[in-house]
Each structure stands twice: as C-alpha cells, then as structure tokens.
Amino acid sequence: MKLPKYRLISNEIKKKISASLWKAGSQIPSETELANHFSASRMTARKAVDELVNSGVLERVASVGTFVKEPAAQSSLLEIRNIADEIRSRGHVHKMTVLSKLMLIPNDAIAFTLSLNSRTVYKIIIVHWENDQPIQLEERYVNAERVPLFLQQDFSKITASEYLNSIAPVTEAEITVEAVMPTKILKHNLQVDDGVPCLKVTRITHSHGQPICYAVLYHPANRFKLTSHLNIVK
C-alpha cells in the first residue's frame, strides 16, 4: 500500500502537531518552504495542506500564512463523542467502572448486526462518572473476529471507544436516539430518581465497511443533553 507523496507530507505535518512541535495557533512553514523541505513542488505541498485544512487541522489565512487550528473539538458533526474527553474538557473528573466483561454467544440480532460468523462476541458494561456522578452506562458488543484483544485491555487507562478507534477507526456510524424510562438496574447504576427518563443512544460503528461495535449508551435525562452543531453543505 504505497502512499502518495502528498500524504507522506500531510502525515509528517500531523506528527509535528500531535507532538506539539507545532502548537495550536502557531504558524506553520509556508507552502514554498514545505515544498523545499520535502523536495516536492509547491502544488504537492499545497495538496497536503489542503487535506489538513479540509479535515479541520489547519487553517489558512490568505496572504498571511497557514496556522494550526485551535481546539479540534467540534470536528465531524454529531461526532462520535468520546465521553471521557468531553468530561475533561468541561474541567471535570472522569472515572470508569467496569461492571462486567465477558465473552458470549451472540443472539441473532447481534450476530446479524455485526455480521458475525463465529459463535462468540465480546460484551462489556461500563459506567462513566463525571465528578462522582454517573453520567453514562455503556453496554457494548464488540466484533471478536476483528478486535480479538479487546477484553484484555485495561479500561481504567483507555476508554473502549479510544481502543477500538486505534484498532479499527470508525468510518461509518448509524445512530439512534430514544427516550426511555430506566429499568431498575439502570436506575440503580445511574442513580436516577423516580420518574426521570433516560436518553438511550444506540450506535453501530463500522470501519471500512466492516461492522465493529454495537453500543447502547444510557444517560440520565436530568444531567445530560446531546448537542450537535451542523453546517449544511449543499
């Protein structure tokens, strides 16, 4: 799988940024300088920058220069939110509790959704806490064929979605949002009062066409909203 030159360049730029060698808000070398540095033409260097501008990593200012964009935050609309990052970005403390972690035989619905051939699927139940209040109960079925080492991860150090994304980056997702009344178990784990509904988010994620994960996320309605900011392209 040979990468084109402009992608090598854009990858180098991404490395610089993620290593904080080029910090948020700072100006990166001009297109001409990049071209010289990588022994490419300006048009090729420009194409590398184009990619990063389109994906929101860089920002151009005509006649002035190209800059590392500040937060990253928003990115792809109705983003696949990483609950841990979100909580931390609010300046709060995030914590996880693994309620269960097992391998089981999938029922037909799960097997169908994840296109499973084998007779096993991983299931994990996690509660996410924000400042000592439970904010999300996550029930996650993972394709054991595609992510065989899933259960062996230390989920006190990395979130399930972070790990999955590192193994099989999400390229496609189907999301359903519902309002439900919590079951007794849910009420207990999310510490919700009587008569308080929950948001139920069902999320099926794919990586390059292959189904990876079926996740059901419950949030107490009195402490949680889903928000999303859209720019309509058309």
Add this chain to the structure above:
Amino acid sequence: MKLPKYRLISNEIKKKISASLWKAGSQIPSETELANHFSASRMTARKAVDELVNSGVLERVASVGTFVKEPAAQSSLLEIRNIADEIRSRGHVHKMTVLSKLMLIPNDAIAFTLSLNSRTVYKIIIVHWENDQPIQLEERYVNAERVPLFLQQDFSKITASEYLNSIAPVTEAEITVEAVMPTKILKHNLQVDDGVPCLKVTRITHSHGQPICYAVLYHPANRFKLTSHLNIVK
C-alpha cells in the same frame, strides 16, 4: 465578489444534477471533456469535481469515471428532517393541526438567541399527525424581521420548515436532544400514556449567519426514534 473559474464549473455541474439532466448513478463527462467544454485546463476542471466529491454530490471511481452519487448517503448528516416528507416516505398519511399562531414580545432568551432588535417575534404551535396519531408537537419562534410573512402562510398546504427553507435556506443549525417527561398539556396533545417520556429536540437554525428560527419539537418516546447515518470524513 468574483468567483474563481473552478467554482463556476462546479456550479454548472450542480445545476445539471439538480435539473436531473445528469441523473443519480450516471456517469458525468470525463475531466478532459469538462476541461474542453469549459475552456479550462484539466487541473481546473478536476478541482471543480474535487469540491463536489468532497461535498458528497459526486463519486469517483479510479480509472473508470465520475458518477452522480445516489442521494441515499444524504450529505448533511443528521439532516434537518422534514417530518411531513418522512411520514409520507413511510407510506403514511401526514396531517397538521395549528394550535396557536401569534405575534408576541419575546423574552430575553428568545430575543438573544434570534438576535432580535424589534420587540416582536412570531410563535406557532403545530401538532403533526401520522396516520391519525400525533407524532410531533412543534413550538416554533420565528424571526419576524427576516421572515415577515410567516404568519400569513397556509400551514395546511406547506409545513413551517418548508416555507422557512424557501425564504431563508438553512445553512447552519444547532441541535440539542433531551429526554423529558411530558407536561400535562403535552401529554394531552401528543396522547401519551402515563409514565411515557418524550424526546425533546431543540433546534436553532441560521441562514447565512443570521438566526431564523428557534424550534422545540416534542415526540412521544414510544412511537418515535431519531436516527442518523454518518460517514466520518476525517
């Protein structure tokens, strides 16, 4: 505001597509042909196509050609749904009931959200029915300065969002989803049973930077889900 040449070309292509001269799934002229037709270089024609590929209108197949994408993928994820179209697309009957329609002095929150200078805002409350069951209660505040004729529309013929979109097309939206227990009035109008929560969708829409509408949509949770299919670009 002079448009660059590649944008003129991409606009022409969009016109062909929206006029159905180039139909979904069909192949469009090659980059070389486009370049000749518009008296541009292939690189410029290619840049025009690039734009439309990035925005999901076209699809490239290497060594084969460029094709008009099937509308399925529906570019703008978590689309601004037109409840009427949606109901009809399920083969069901859609009906609206206008509960109230008035002009009033906005409270500070509404005035701020809609950036209102004047002391008036239009408010309308509508119930949408799917096969004789209420499926959405819509409470909508509309910027009277930007859409002065809003209240005079016949909302048995055109939905509020259809009319607004024709006057001031949505270019930006902020959406919040919550789960709530219905108030007594809401329960009555949506005909929900005791203990059934509702999905509450709050949607602030803008047109070219100007706020147009603040809408709150309630849906009975036992008859309604919000779904969205995403392609992650990055």
Add this chain to the structure above:
DNA sequence: ACAGCATACCGGTATATACAACATCGGAAT
C-alpha cells in the same frame, strides 16, 4: 516622530504537461 510608499512574502488561482495505475473493450491467437 510619523506618514507614506516600495518591496518581499504568502496563499489563491490557472495552465500545460507528463507519467502511473487501473479498467474496459476489442481483436488476435489458441
């Protein structure tokens, strides 16, 4: 000290050209 001007620099657009990689199709060879 300040206003105004010249200049260098930067991204934005546009063209011409070349070759690579791959798909498709038609005709030739088997």
Add this chain to the structure above:
DNA sequence: ATTCCGATGTTGTATATACCGGTATGCTGT
C-alpha cells in the same frame, strides 16, 4: 469458444511556472 494481449480511456499523482491580490515590514522623506 475461450484465453490472452494490447490499445485506449479515465482517474491519480507530480512538477514547473505564472500571475493576482492581499498583508506585513521596513525604509524613506518630511
């Protein structure tokens, strides 16, 4: 009839070049 090969068309990548219009900077003359 089937296989193989090559011609052709199309997108993908890469380079060199040119000019435009804007910004920033520094110099000059007052």
